[in-house]
Amino acid sequence: MQGSRIAFGPFVLDPDIGTLLKGQVPITIGHRGLTLLAALTARPGEILTKAELMDAAWPGTAIEEGNLTVQIATLRKALGQTDNGGEWIATVPRVGYRFTGTVEPAASASFREIPPSGKPSIAVLPFVNLGGDRDQQYLSDGITEDIITELARFRSLLVIARNSSFQFRNPTLDVAEAHRKLGVRYLVEGSIRKLGDRIRITTQLIDAATGTHLWAQRYDRALNDIFALQDEVAALIASMVEGQAEADSASRSRRKRPADWDAYDYYLQGRAHFHRYELDKSERLFARCVELDSTFAQGHAFLAQALVGRFWYDNDPLTLQKALNSAHTALALDRSDGVCHQSMGLVLTHMRQHGDAGLHFEQARSLNPLDVNIAGDYASWLNYGGRAETALNVLETALLRDPLPPIWFWEVKGSSLFLLGRYSEAVGSYQKAGDHFFIHAFLAASYAHLGETEKARAEVEEAFTRKHDLTVRLISGLPFADQTALELFASGFAKAGFPV
Incomplete structure (x- = not known):
């Protein structure tokens, strides 16, 4: 649109x-x-x-x-x-x-303000791509996202998630508007230009309440220095906001960076496609990333997540085994990274090893409690275990931090509402969750439980246009540990008209 x-x-x-x-x-x-x-x-x-x-x-x-x-x-x-x-x-x-x-x-739409937390709040807006090549947009977006991730590791800061801050891509930013809509005290904005094998980054920190520019800096570095530069930018911003003591805190965990620029470039491209849920493209790019740098933990972690996405379509145990191998590699390389534990939790959930999956999700949340993506996958695990009420609370809390979560987040929330018997609300959430066969199947089950037969049948047809071999048995193969939850979905699929 x-x-x-x-x-x-x-x-x-x-x-x-x-x-x-x-x-x-x-x-x-x-x-x-x-x-x-x-x-x-x-x-x-x-x-x-x-x-x-x-x-x-x-x-x-x-x-x-x-x-x-x-x-x-x-x-x-x-x-x-x-x-x-x-x-x-x-x-x-x-x-x-x-x-x-x-x-x-119309002026920009408003979003819910982030509730007070007692911590300084900060949003990193998408850096402007000055290269003039739209194909390089993934680079500026990816570097911005990595700076957000680095800042989120400072536990004394409340950092707004990517999906919310990225709504402010307008180059003629109204600082007061961003302050009002995101509810943050500080804003970071900047620009990126790639010049051959070098990169130029300019960045500045703004007091959003007053519009005052607190700090500005320009960096000209070799591409291979970009990983250290992201750490440096995040540490400088944190030191301005919270003081040098927090920036030097030994408790802050660090991601292990890739050793190869090309590997990182493929990783950024893969992540851009992953955020758009183009999983086939992202899988190939993540695979190329780890081929070039087998020591890059997050490359393996995201490859595992993309493979789980493929498993939803091909239902091939070998796909899931590949995902498990990638998740194991990621954790072997960096056990201090929340995304690596998240990936293992996601894989183990689909392998029906729910107890071990929960341990990894809890570790992921401990390492990065503000990550909305981790919260979403954790809530999905709770749904499969029959704890939909707890899952919904986790999701609602995450939405307060990020009013614009990734699109798959709405599928998880829809399933929480479905399992609680709130079918009309589940429909509303599923309708925001994208255009995949399983979303239409979930909508069909919701309409069936509501007694809206015509709408249920329309969603069944939509599901069949995307996956022709759908049956109640196939859809019911979701990794539920709780039999009551599984039967609620299965009965909805049957009422909607999917063949047994």
Whole structure:
């Protein structure tokens, strides 16, 4: 979804980050619904044919017209009526649909403020890519993310997660706006330019409450010095905020850096695809990373996570064994890294070794208690163990720190709500979780338990277009340790109409 933020009535739609707000409250609409709404509001008053809308929301996919009807009905229910009692989206019989409202540009949408923690709070905004090559965007994003990770290791700081801080990619940043929306005291911004085998990074620390620039620095280094430079930048920022004593604290764990620049470059590319859930691409790039530098622990850890993602599609025990091998290698290289323990916990969960998986998740959370990705995988493990209420509490706490978590986070939350019998809320969460076969299967089960047969069948069809061999038995192969939780999902799949 592309486009500028727009407002209509009490709503603000941001197609770029995929959010719809009513006032300051997020409205739950799935990816396809938001895509359709963006297409309609981009041409207010015009008739968009059914073919145009289906091509926008299901590009390159042959679907039944009933899927569009279901999405439009869901949109109408979410939007309610206009002030004059009409519909925001009018039906043009046998042709398509038309957006009836008046659309105008809108300021940035607001998000929940981070609650006070007693710690200095800080957000690192995405560094500007000055190279002019959009293909190098992964480099500036990846380096920014690594600086965020390094800062998060200073236990006296509250560091805002990547997914929330990365919403502020606008080069004409309003510091007061970022301060208000992220609820932080300090901001870090900067730029990156790659020049042959050298890199130039400029960075500055801003007191967001006053707009005062507290510190600025420019670095010109060889590419192979980038790992030490990230540590240096994080330590300087921390020392400005908390004092040199914390920056020198021996309790701060450090990641073991890759020895090879090309390996790190492949790692950054892989991570960029991983965040977009393009797992096949990320797997190849992580594999190339560890081929070039077999000692880089996080390369092996992320390769393990990508392989678990592949296992959801191929259901091949050999894929899971490869993931286990990668996770073992990661931990052998660096047992002080939370992501390495997270990866092992994820693999062991899918191997149904739930007790050992829990030990690794607890260690991961101890090493990095603010990591929303670790929190999400830990909550998934809790769901599989029949502890959905605890899982939901973990997720809600993580959302206070990161109002824009990774997309798979909503699948985990949806499953927590499903297991608690809160099926309508589960639907809302699943609808934000992407376009994978298992998401449509979970939606089908939720609608089936709600007695909404038509919607359940539509989601079954969506699931089959992405994976043709789906059965209740296959979907029920999820690694549940709790039989009651498993039966709740299995009965939903059967009611929805999946073959046994």
